[in-house]
Amino acid sequence: MSRFEVIRTGASASASQPTTQKKVSHRGEAANPSADALQQKFGGSIKRVEVIWGETVVYVEPSAVHDVVRWLKDDPSQRYDFLSDVTAVEYRDPEVPIEVVWHLRSLPFRRFLRVKSQLAKGNPLEIDSVYDIYHSADWLERECYDMFGIRFRGHPDLRRILMWESYREGFPLRKDFPLRGRFSRSEQLRQALAQNPEARYSMEELSIADAFAELPQEMRDRLSKGERTGE
Amino acid sequence: MGLSAPAEHRTVSYAPESQEGWVATRLDFLVNWARANSLWPMPFGTACCAIEFMATAASDFDLARFGMERMSYSPRQADVLICAGRVPFKLAPIIRRIWQQMPQPKWCISMGACASTGGMFDNYAVVQGIDTIIPVDVYVPGCPPRPEGLLYGIRMLQEKVKNERAADKGTRDEMEPDPTSQLYIPPSVIDELGEPFGNSVNQTRSGL
Numbered sequence: 001m002s003r004f005e006v007i008r009t010g011a012s013a014s015a016s017q018p019t020t021q022k023k024v025s026h027r028g029e030a031a032n033p034s035a036d037a038l039q040q041k042f043g044g045s046i047k048r049v050e051v052i053w054g055e056t057v058v059y060v061e062p063s064a065v066h067d068v069v070r071w072l073k074d075d076p077s078q079r080y081d082f083l084s085d086v087t088a089v090e091y092r093d094p095e096v097p098i099e100v101v102w103h104l105r106s107l108p109f110r111r112f113l114r115v116k117s118q119l120a121k122g123n124p125l126e127i128d129s130v131y132d133i134y135h136s137a138d139w140l141e142r143e144c145y146d147m148f149g150i151r152f153r154g155h156p157d158l159r160r161i162l163m164w165e166s167y168r169e170g171f172p173l174r175k176d177f178p179l180r181g182r183f184s185r186s187e188q189l190r191q192a193l194a195q196n197p198e199a200r201y202s203m204e205e206l207s208i209a210d211a212f213a214e215l216p217q218e219m220r221d222r223l224s225k226g227e228r229t230g231e
Numbered sequence: 232m233g234l235s236a237p238a239e240h241r242t243v244s245y246a247p248e249s250q251e252g253w254v255a256t257r258l259d260f261l262v263n264w265a266r267a268n269s270l271w272p273m274p275f276g277t278a279c280c281a282i283e284f285m286a287t288a289a290s291d292f293d294l295a296r297f298g299m300e301r302m303s304y305s306p307r308q309a310d311v312l313i314c315a316g317r318v319p320f321k322l323a324p325i326i327r328r329i330w331q332q333m334p335q336p337k338w339c340i341s342m343g344a345c346a347s348t349g350g351m352f353d354n355y356a357v358v359q360g361i362d363t364i365i366p367v368d369v370y371v372p373g374c375p376p377r378p379e380g381l382l383y384g385i386r387m388l389q390e391k392v393k394n395e396r397a398a399d400k401g402t403r404d405e406m407e408p409d410p411t412s413q414l415y416i417p418p419s420v421i422d423e424l425g426e427p428f429g430n431s432v433n434q435t436r437s438g439l
Binding site for chain 2: 162163164169172177178179180181184185186187188189190191192193194195196197
């Protein structure tokens with residue numbers, strides 16, 4: 001079985017070209033077959049399945065997410081080989097938990113599956129990283145941590161990615177975060193100007209880029225001592 | 232001063248067949264004329280204003296007519312910093328350092344609403360006007376400004392350069408920021424400039 005082979009099943013098996021489905025209704029479209037397979041395989045860890053606008057959403061227990069994603073990627077009948085996004089949703093109602101969302105796409109089966117996991121507020125926002133399954137989760141999880149403060153257990157380098165390392169105001173996409181930030185404008189500017197623009201790279205990034213030897217001696221000294229901005 | 236000079240110095244002979252020419256003028260005027268018409272811009276394009284800036288530099292609007300066809304991508308060979316687009320706080324130390332690397336004399340054009348005031352981005356991430364980080368000579372309004380707008384701003388800057396005096400040291404001194412806060416203008420002024428207005432008055436912050 002070739003890695004990039006397209007497997008046609010169901011209605012699309014006879015069609016020569018895949019077509020975009022029109023007139024998709026809000027509820028009641030047929031679920032992605034992977035949802036049934038997940039319920040048979042994982043049972044109680046799958047809390048519920050919804051189909052919204054023709055897209056299947058599977059709610060998974062936080063403790064089972066890693067196993068579920070691993071199985072979806074490795075099982076020959078699923079083959080979700082592309083992780084398009086890792087993000088989170090927080091609702092305005094404080095009783096509603098924060099949802100972490102994974103968008104998975106199976107290129108061979110032409111399927112799209114949205115996996116969600118609910119983290120109650122009040123508890124520490126921690127969930128297993130899927131970095132060991134999809135390396136593309138690296139920056140996606142860092143962004144999710146930067147914006148929502150969700151810690152991904154097992155991520156190799158979980159630090160801020162959009163805001164700077166020494167950012168002290170919190171997690172901007174949380175609902176309790178004021179739009180204009182927590183500090184006054186002059187304090188924000190003072191903290192921003194205090195960053196060191198040259199010390200933004202970790203030792204790992206530089207060794208991966210093979211750029212370490214070309215750096216100025218003074219910067220190499222600092223980095224070899226393990227210095228990173230904001231730490 | 233020529234009245235006390237010897238008689239032979241008061242008359243000037245000019246032979247057209249020698250093919251020589253000469254001009255008498257004020258040094259200020261000559262230097263400013265040369266500077267104003269050979270400004271090398273340092274483009275600092277962060278957003279959509281940079282697209283309009285590129286259009287300004289392209290052949291339809293032809294920035295080269297004003298002696299600016301040579302974009303200087305190194306701050307050390309630049310005369311005028313054109314900040315085109317919003318500047319997030321993460322870029323604040325970068326643009327400050329670029330400005331400090333530019334040699335005197337130097338000028339700055341703040342292009343567009345976001346660079347000048349923060350524009351519609353009255354939020355946690357965007358600097359409310361680059362004049363809180365670096366001194367600005369010309370503000371070009373618009374979202375984004377049309378190339379004609381930027382050209383008008385550049386003409387205004389050229390007027391400013393042409394009216395400078397060599398004896399005026401104020402235009403040559405490097406402004407040093409406050410060593411503790413690294414700010415040019417007092418924090419209270421920055422807070423006042425960044426006060427919410429319009430539809431963002433309901434936003435709260437915990438204060439510090």
